Amino acid sequence: MSRPTPLLLSLALAAVVIPAAAIRSQAGQPSSPVAHSTHVAPTSSSPSTGRLPLTVQGASVIAVPPGATETSAGMTLRNPGKTPVVLTSARSSAAGHVMLMTTRRDAQGRVGMSAVKSLTVPAGGQLALKPGGDHLMLMDLKRPLKPGERVPLVLVARDGRTLTVSATVRLP
Numbered sequence: 247m248s249r250p251t252p253l254l255l256s257l258a259l260a261a262v263v264i265p266a267a268a269i270r271s272q273a274g275q276p277s278s279p280v281a282h283s284t285h286v287a288p289t290s291s292s293p294s295t296g297r298l299p300l301t302v303q304g305a306s307v308i309a310v311p312p313g314a315t316e317t318s319a320g321m322t323l324r325n326p327g328k329t330p331v332v333l334t335s336a337r338s339s340a341a342g343h344v345m346l347m348t349t350r351r352d353a354q355g356r357v358g359m360s361a362v363k364s365l366t367v368p369a370g371g372q373l374a375l376k377p378g379g380d381h382l383m384l385m386d387l388k389r390p391l392k393p394g395e396r397v398p399l400v401l402v403a404r405d406g407r408t409l410t411v412s413a414t415v416r417l418p
C-alpha cells in the first residue's frame with residue numbers, strides 16, 4: 247500500500263496518550279515505527295468455527311471527523327478459559343480493514359505504533375486494548391463515526407473462532 251498515513255490524524259490520535267515532546271520528536275523522525283501504511287490486509291477471511299469464550303468490557307471506538315480515514319478501538323477482553331486466546335485479525339463493516347497494533351517506546355524514547363500479527367488474551371487473564379497500548383486500528387473508514395453510535399467489530403482467533411463486539415463511538 248502506498249497511500250500515506252494522514253499525518254494530522256496520526257498526531258491527533260497520538261495526542262491522546264503521548265506527551266507533546268514525544269509527538270514533536272516522532273513527527274521529526276521519519277524512521278519512527280508508525281507502520282500503518284506498510285500493513286498488508288489479509289487476503290481472505292477465516293471461516294468461523296464458533297464463538298470465542300471471551301467477555302468484553304468497555305468496547306469503544308474513537309470518534310473522527312468527516313474526512314478522517316482511520317481511528318483506534320479499545321476494550322478489555324477477559325479469558326476465563328484454561329487456554330490462551332490468540333487473536334490474529336479483526337474486521338468491521340465500518341472500515342476497509344482492521345489492524346492489530348501495539349505501542350512501543352524505542353531506545354531514543356520515541357513512541358510509535360506497530361502492526362502485530364497477533365494479540366493474546368492469556369488463560370485466566372485479560373488483555374486491555376487501548377490507545378497508547380495494544381489496540382485495534384480501523385483503517386480506510388467508510389464513513390464518519392459520530393459519538394454515541396455503535397460500530398460492530400469482529401475479533402478473529404488463530405483457530406478461526408470469532409467474537410462480534412458492539413463498540414460505542416466516543417470522543418477522544
Ligand SMILES: [Cu+2]
Nearest residue numbers: 318347359383
Ligand atoms: Cu494504531
